[in-house]
Amino acid sequence: MGRVVVITGPSGVGKGTLIRQLRDRIPEIELSVSATTRKPRPGETQGVDYWFLSPEEFEKRIADGGFVEHAEYAGNRYGTLRSDLETRTAGGRPVLLEIEVQGARQVRQAMPEALTVFIAPPSEEALHTRLVGRGTDSPEQIDRRLQTAREELAAQGEFERVVTNDRLEDAIEQLVEIVRSATTA
Numbered sequence: 523m524g525r526v527v528v529i530t531g532p533s534g535v536g537k538g539t540l541i542r543q544l545r546d547r548i549p550e551i552e553l554s555v556s557a558t559t560r561k562p563r564p565g566e567t568q569g570v571d572y573w574f575l576s577p578e579e580f581e582k583r584i585a586d587g588g589f590v591e592h593a594e595y596a597g598n599r600y601g602t603l604r605s606d607l608e609t610r611t612a613g614g615r616p617v618l619l620e621i622e623v624q625g626a627r628q629v630r631q632a633m634p635e636a637l638t639v640f641i642a643p644p645s646e647e648a649l650h651t652r653l654v655g656r657g658t659d660s661p662e663q664i665d666r667r668l669q670t671a672r673e674e675l676a677a678q679g680e681f682e683r684v685v686t687n688d689r690l691e692d693a694i695e696q697l698v699e700i701v702r703s704a705t706t707a
């Protein structure tokens with residue numbers, strides 16, 4: 523069974539950016555594809571970035587026990603599909619989950635063998651600048667994400683490893699080292 527590695531941390535901290543580069547460095551990594559009720563952003567593809575579900579479809583999956591964990595985040599729902607995760611871990615390669623803090627807590631409970639890594643920003647100000655600079659979220663969405671980020675930052679001590687994403691290159695080196703040592707016997 524492939525080891526599960528959870529990457530968590532506030533929206534805009536650079537999780538997506540880090541994971542893209544991590545996959546270039548460690549190509550055998552598998553990425554779990556989550557389900558969400560959020561609308562696709564331009565360029566996002568069904569089944570690649572997310573499984574985009576209606577609120578009714580999402581609810582039905584919860585009732586059927588189809589999620590390993592799920593959470594509400596900034597007005598939308600997100601969840602790790604049990605079927606998706608089981609298929610990927612069965613392949614034997616390390617499987618990465620990129621999820622928010624409530625979900626990461628649930629994975630720790632359900633799968634204590636999973637490695638949990640929290641990505642922290644150098645400051646709240648930097649987080650704001652990154653969310654604005656990314657240009658994918660409305661000012662209202664950015665405010666909601668920053669409010670949530672304060673609570674998430676307070677929870678970083680719950681996770682096994684914390685990587686501060688200040689200089690991207692440094693953060694990637696740390697993450698490569700953490701994932702390599704956690705996934706090679």
Ligand SMILES: Nc1nc2c(ncn2[C@@H]2O[C@H](COP(=O)(O)OP(=O)(O)O)[C@@H](O)[C@H]2O)c(=O)[nH]1
Pocket residue numbers: 531532533534537538556557560591592593595600601602603620621622623624625626
């Ligand atoms: N609990 C949980 N959170 C998820 C899942 N998939 C994505 N997320 C998190 O939901 C939050 C919002 O994701 P998204 O709308 O794609 O925005 P972005 O991460 O800011 O680009 C992020 O913190 C993601 O890590 C999931 O399956 N479960």
Ligand SMILES: Nc1ncnc2c1ncn2[C@@H]1O[C@H](COP(=O)(O)OP(=O)(O)O)[C@@H](O)[C@H]1O
Pocket residue numbers: 531532533534535536537538539540652653655656687688689690691
């Ligand atoms: N170390 C960094 N320094 C400056 N900007 C960064 C850094 N890491 C990521 N970014 C930028 O911050 C924005 C948010 O990054 P993203 O990977 O989308 O975050 P997340 O997936 O955590 O929401 C993007 O525009 C990205 O290019």
